[in-house]
Amino acid sequence: MISGAQTERSTVWLQDLLERTADAVAAALVADRTDVETSDASWRDRGERPGQYRIDLVADAAALDVLRADGVGVLSEESGLEDRGNGLIVAVDPVDGSTNASRGLPWYATSLCAVDEEGPLVALVVNLATGTRYRAVRGGGATRDGRAARVSGVDRxxxxxxxxxxxxxxxxxxxxxxxxxxxxxxxxxxxxxxxxxxxxxxxxxxxxxxxxxxxxxxxxxxxxxxxxxxxxxxxxxxxxxxxxxxxxxxxxxxxxxxxxxxxxx
Incomplete structure (x- = not known):
């Protein structure tokens, strides 16, 4: 488990890990898009289970390569739970909104959240169509593309x-x-x-x-x-x-x- 004394250092490392994971997913999808355009394949090709697309599997493989190399546990929608027993698990949706992605609608994302024994610790959500990045650290606030994010205040x-x-x-x-x-x-x-x-x-x-x-x-x-x-x-x-x-x-x-x-x- 991560102690309080380790948390600040861990969050910096985790922020970098999540950024690298999202970058790997984005790069894999760009490469796959090129492959699709020169073949009979399509992002609408179905995967191994209901609701799963080719792009889900491509993105999951890219995310797992990065996360496994850094030794964290992983909970992925596509490939399940891999608990390393070290008190850190990254929940990852490689492509949230894959139906949108398959149809060219610009509202789909990679969502990553590192969870420790106290709950969600670091989050990164990247709109893969626009590049917009949402980041949060427990106790450290939230940002959109580096600017502070705040809720609207509407109460009715x-x-x-x-x-x-x-x-x-x-x-x-x-x-x-x-x-x-x-x-x-x-x-x-x-x-x-x-x-x-x-x-x-x-x-x-x-x-x-x-x-x-x-x-x-x-x-x-x-x-x-x-x-x-x-x-x-x-x-x-x-x-x-x-x-x-x-x-x-x-x-x-x-x-x-x-x-x-x-x-x-």
Whole structure:
């Protein structure tokens, strides 16, 4: 386990590790795009399981090469859990929003979050289409491309622009909504004030790799994030699933959470 005395040094190393991992993923996808353009392959080619694409596997291989070399544990959506027994695990979604990527929609990301015994410690989410980088360190704040990120401050649903995952079936009181298709980036958009909240309208469909990085961004930017049923968001496991709700302010969080709970009767 990492002691308090080691944390500051560890965060610097982890920040560098996550940056190198994201760089490796981006480079691998650029190279694969070139291969695809000169062959019969496509980013829409399906992988080994439902919802998996060729690009997920290419990106996962690139991420694992870097993370394994530095000896950290890994929890990947694509390849599962590898616990090195050293108290550090990096949750990685190699391509969050791979359907968007396969169709040329510029809303897909690599999401990385290093977790220690106290929870999320360092996060990096990179929009692979635009290059925008969201970074956070526990107790150290959040940034978007190096500038401090802060939530919007909106405190009422009737004033809020909300991003949805899944379909709610009815209006829950928001002013406007969007459905964008990449949870990590959706959460980062709450952290930087672009939107005011997110509501997962599916049922325990999201894994830790989807929300850990964005959740740390939100809390470090002054917002709120939690699970629909009050379960911890930092539990590590490939079978862990949650239903997250996030918001810029406690008042908005409570409204969105109550609205989401009303969907389940």
């Amino acid at each position: 649903s009737e004033k809020a622009l909300v991003v949805l995952n899944g379909y709610p079936g009815r209006h829950l009181g928001w002013r406007q909504y969007r459905a964008l298709g990449a949870t990590a980036l959706d959460l980062c958009s709450v952290a930087d004030g672009s939107v005011d909240g997110t509501v997962d309208c599916a049922h325990d469909a999201l894994g830790p790799w989807d929300f850990l990085g964005g959740s740390l961004l939100i809390t470090e930017a002054g917002g709120r994030v939690g699970d629909l049923h009050g379960r911890p968001l930092d539990e590590i496991g490939h079978g862990v699933r949650r239903t997250p709700v996030s918001a810029a302010t406690p008042a908005l969080f409570d409204e969105l959470l109550e609205g989401r709970r009303s969907l389940d009767g």
